[in-house]
Amino acid sequence: MIQTGKRLLLSSRWLQIGAVIGIWRLCVLIVHVLDLPLPAGVLGMLLVLVLLLSGLLDSKWLNRGMNCLLDHMVLFFVPAMMGVLNHRELFSATGLKIFAVIVINVLVVMTATFAVVEFLFFWRNRNER
Amino acid sequence: MSAEVKPLFWGAVTIGAYVLSAAIHRRLRSSWTSPLLLTWALCLALALIVHARYRDYLRGTHWLLVMLGPAITAFAMPIYEQRLLIRQFWPVLIIGAGIGSATAFGTSWLLTSAFGLPVSFRLSMLPLSVTTPFALEFARNIGGAKPELTAICVALTGLVGSVVGELLLNWLPPGSAFTRGSVLGMGAHAVGTAKAHQWGVIEGSVASMTMTVTGILSVVIGLIIAQCVR
Numbered sequence: 001m002i003q004t005g006k007r008l009l010l011s012s013r014w015l016q017i018g019a020v021i022g023i024w025r026l027c028v029l030i031v032h033v034l035d036l037p038l039p040a041g042v043l044g045m046l047l048v049l050v051l052l053l054s055g056l057l058d059s060k061w062l063n064r065g066m067n068c069l070l071d072h073m074v075l076f077f078v079p080a081m082m083g084v085l086n087h088r089e090l091f092s093a094t095g096l097k098i099f100a101v102i103v104i105n106v107l108v109v110m111t112a113t114f115a116v117v118e119f120l121f122f123w124r125n126r127n128e129r
Numbered sequence: 130m131s132a133e134v135k136p137l138f139w140g141a142v143t144i145g146a147y148v149l150s151a152a153i154h155r156r157l158r159s160s161w162t163s164p165l166l167l168t169w170a171l172c173l174a175l176a177l178i179v180h181a182r183y184r185d186y187l188r189g190t191h192w193l194l195v196m197l198g199p200a201i202t203a204f205a206m207p208i209y210e211q212r213l214l215i216r217q218f219w220p221v222l223i224i225g226a227g228i229g230s231a232t233a234f235g236t237s238w239l240l241t242s243a244f245g246l247p248v249s250f251r252l253s254m255l256p257l258s259v260t261t262p263f264a265l266e267f268a269r270n271i272g273g274a275k276p277e278l279t280a281i282c283v284a285l286t287g288l289v290g291s292v293v294g295e296l297l298l299n300w301l302p303p304g305s306a307f308t309r310g311s312v313l314g315m316g317a318h319a320v321g322t323a324k325a326h327q328w329g330v331i332e333g334s335v336a337s338m339t340m341t342v343t344g345i346l347s348v349v350i351g352l353i354i355a356q357c358v359r
Contacts, residue, residue: 017199020199021196021199023199023202024198024199024202028198037266037270037348037352038266038348039198039201039262039266039344040198041197041198041200041201041202042201042202042262042263042341042344044198044199044201044202044205045201045202045203045204045205045208045341047205048202048206048209049205049208049209052205053209053212059206059209059210062205063206066202066203066204066206067203067206069196069199069200069203070200070203070204070206070323070326070333071326071327072147073197073200073319073322073323074147074163074164074165074168074320074323075143075144075147075164075168076193076196076197076200077165077197077284077287077288077319077320078143078146078147078165078168078169078172078190078193079143079187079190079191079193079194080261080280080281081165081169081284081285081288082169082172082173082176082183082186082187082190083183083277083280083281083284084173085173085176085177085181085182085183085186086183086277087277087281090281094246094250097244097245097246098246098250098254098285099285099289100240100244101237101240101241101246101257102257102282102285102286102289103289103293104236105233105236105257105258105286106258106286106289106290106293106294106316106317107293107297108232108236109229109232109233109315110293110294110297110312110315110316111297111301112228112229112232113225113228113229113232113311113312113315113316114297114298114301114304114308114312116228116229117221117225117304117307117308117311117312118304118305118308120220120221120224120225121218121221121305121307121308122305124217124218124220124221
């Protein structure tokens with residue numbers, strides 16, 4: 001009985017996704033009770049990471065479910081982006097300005113990050129050897 | 130359509146559009162056919178054609194939005210798998226996220242001021258490069274910002290960032306997998322991280338770490354600004 005349950009959890013990504021949702025729900029509760037300035041998803045991530053690193057939890061119990069969630073993550077952004085339906089002013093001159101700010105901001109931030117990280121990464125890589 | 134059918138309808142439309150978009154993307158493999166962009170465009174087109182209200186759309190798809198929480202939790206896995214790399218390069222990660230965040234906040238403020246947008250817009254658009262849950266926390270703490278405007282602009286940044294980021298990284302000299310992950314996580318937060326995850330496990334784990342560090346930094350910055358203003 002326990003063996004079957006164990007095999008089922010190991011082989012089913014749906015059950016593992018259910019487990020991840022359960023962990024997240026628990027974290028929603030913790031964040032609410034302790035009034036933490038931290039999203040529940042991030043608390044869940046830190047919690048699972050601590051369990052995995054301490055060896056209390058083997059990664060095989062969650063890796064199928066977690067990878068499946070990550071593979072289809074972009075689907076979960078669509079509802080938030082449909083918020084433009086409520087903001088018709090974004091289809092105007094203001095919207096155009098906002099869009100320009102977003103595009104320029106992305107280009108500047110990404111170029112700066114690229115330069116800094118690429119430099120530091122190779123510098124540290126060389127010093128380690 | 131009856132009131133009971135509508136919610137089911139929009140949930141089904143969104144998932145159907147996603148499946149279709151993913152199939153198209155597999156065929157064409159271009160950054161313009163990113164599944165997120167296509168799914169959004171298809172849903173938006175349909176919603177505009179049938180004059181759907183956002184409230185009705187959201188009622189059917191709210192559960193998808195809620196799944197972002199567990200999805201963020203799931204990033205524990207790639208980070209765990211890349212623990213040795215992260216242990217070795219954590220200072221690079223943190224300095225990268227720090228300088229990236231400073232650039233993002235500064236550029237956003239300068240640009241919104243230069244374009245003459247109202248102060249409430251300038252404040253709402255400060256956390257552009259911060260992933261939605263943290264950005265909303267920031268917008269709520271700082272005062273004077275409009276959280277729903279923050280949510281839309283942050284989502285747009287993710288979308289623009291994941292498309293532009295791919296083009297930019299093709300144009301810039303070829304960087305390490307570590308750098309590519311950091312750029313996507315910094316510039317396009319969760320959407321970029323999802324894309325980085327498709328590129329490889331190093332890119333994905335570095336992007337999710339960068340996104341998390343940036344998010345935590347932004348909440349700290351927000352609390353400091355709120356203290357100074359008060």
